Amino acid sequence: MDVILSEAAPRTDLDLAIRVERVSHAFQTPAGTPVLALDDVSFDVPRGQFLALVGASGCGKTTILNMAAGLVQPVAGTVVVNGARVTRPSRRTGYMFARDGLLPWRSARRNIEVGLELRGVPVSERRATGSRLLDLVGLKAFGSSYPWQLSQGMRQRVALARTLAIDPDTLLMDEPFAALDAQTKLMLQTEFLRIWERDRKTVLFVTHDLAEAVALADRVIVLTCRPGRIQADIAIDLPRPRDPERIRFDHHYLRLSERVWQALKAGEAAS
Numbered sequence: 001m002d003v004i005l006s007e008a009a010p011r012t013d014l015d016l017a018i019r020v021e022r023v024s025h026a027f028q029t030p031a032g033t034p035v036l037a038l039d040d041v042s043f044d045v046p047r048g049q050f051l052a053l054v055g056a057s058g059c060g061k062t063t064i065l066n067m068a069a070g071l072v073q074p075v076a077g078t079v080v081v082n083g084a085r086v087t088r089p090s091r092r093t094g095y096m097f098a099r100d101g102l103l104p105w106r107s108a109r110r111n112i113e114v115g116l117e118l119r120g121v122p123v124s125e126r127r128a129t130g131s132r133l134l135d136l137v138g139l140k141a142f143g144s145s146y147p148w149q150l151s152q153g154m155r156q157r158v159a160l161a162r163t164l165a166i167d168p169d170t171l172l173m174d175e176p177f178a179a180l181d182a183q184t185k186l187m188l189q190t191e192f193l194r195i196w197e198r199d200r201k202t203v204l205f206v207t208h209d210l211a212e213a214v215a216l217a218d219r220v221i222v223l224t225c226r227p228g229r230i231q232a233d234i235a236i237d238l239p240r241p242r243d244p245e246r247i248r249f250d251h252h253y254l255r256l257s258e259r260v261w262q263a264l265k266a267g268e269a270a271s
């Protein structure tokens with residue numbers, strides 16, 4: 001592993017949000033030959049850290065998120081979230097999938113409130129949280145609109161608000177802004193950072209967009225391709241609060257982006 005700038009290790013278990021320890025995973029294929037998706041991957045995520053995972057398509061990024069979410073069990077190694085080995089989905093973890101996955105028969109507000117409803121939160125409390133989050137993601141006037149009446153950017157905002165509604169300790173995000181045009185993406189990145197910088201939840205964020213990874217994260221892990229291994233672990237020591245639009249012209253940002261890019265190329269060459 002090429003550790004360019006490593007993060008300080010968490011001091012106690014309480015400082016540790018996620019531990020991925022010696023995880024390997026293979027999937028069965030219809031042809032019968034297993035595909036080794038991840039090979040001996042280990043990393044710790046301190047509480048409150050914004051970690052981006054990047055790597056070529058098929059290198060196992062979503063598989064890592066699925067493991068942290070309790071949807072996939074690794075064939076070897078362990079994934080610990082908030083002090084407990086993950087064996088099933090937890091209420092303390094929010095997962096925003098690559099596709100928005102909104103329920104078409106529910107309005108924006110009722111999509112945002114769905115997790116609270118499932119938990120039996122009283123209506124008045126649900127409504128209050130729904131209103132606060134609609135406001136937070138700039139959709140105050142669209143609470144009664146259905147997903148098909150919203151643009152892709154608006155749908156992503158609803159999906160983000162739905163993930164935040166359950167007030168998770170840990171956020172897993174799989175290419176949450178990938179389907180957006182450049183301007184909408186920048187706007188949502190800025191909004192998300194503003195929200196995140198207020199209470200700094202632990203974030204595990206998967207993206208193909210290196211500029212996005214460097215602009216948003218505290219740290220970027222670059223994976224090699226099939227099987228996924230850690231190629232580089234790069235600390236993004238840019239000051240906060242950050243403005244994703246303006247930071248693109250910062251010299252240090254450009255240097256860090258170049259490092260991530262070089263690591264990605266090296267990771268592809270290694271596989």
Ligand SMILES: Nc1ncnc2c1ncn2[C@@H]1O[C@H](COP(=O)(O)OP(=O)(O)OP(=O)(O)O)[C@@H](O)[C@H]1O
Nearest residue numbers: 027028029035037056057058059060061062063064
């Ligand atoms: N359910 C599955 N059954 C069989 N193989 C799978 C399954 N899920 C993932 N894989 C394989 O595991 C590898 C990693 O998949 P994964 O979805 O984690 O990659 P990824 O890094 O998220 O890719 P992308 O950037 O394209 O989303 C791929 O080779 C894929 O074919």
Ligand SMILES: [Mg+2]
Nearest residue numbers: 061062063174
């Ligand atoms: Mg994926």
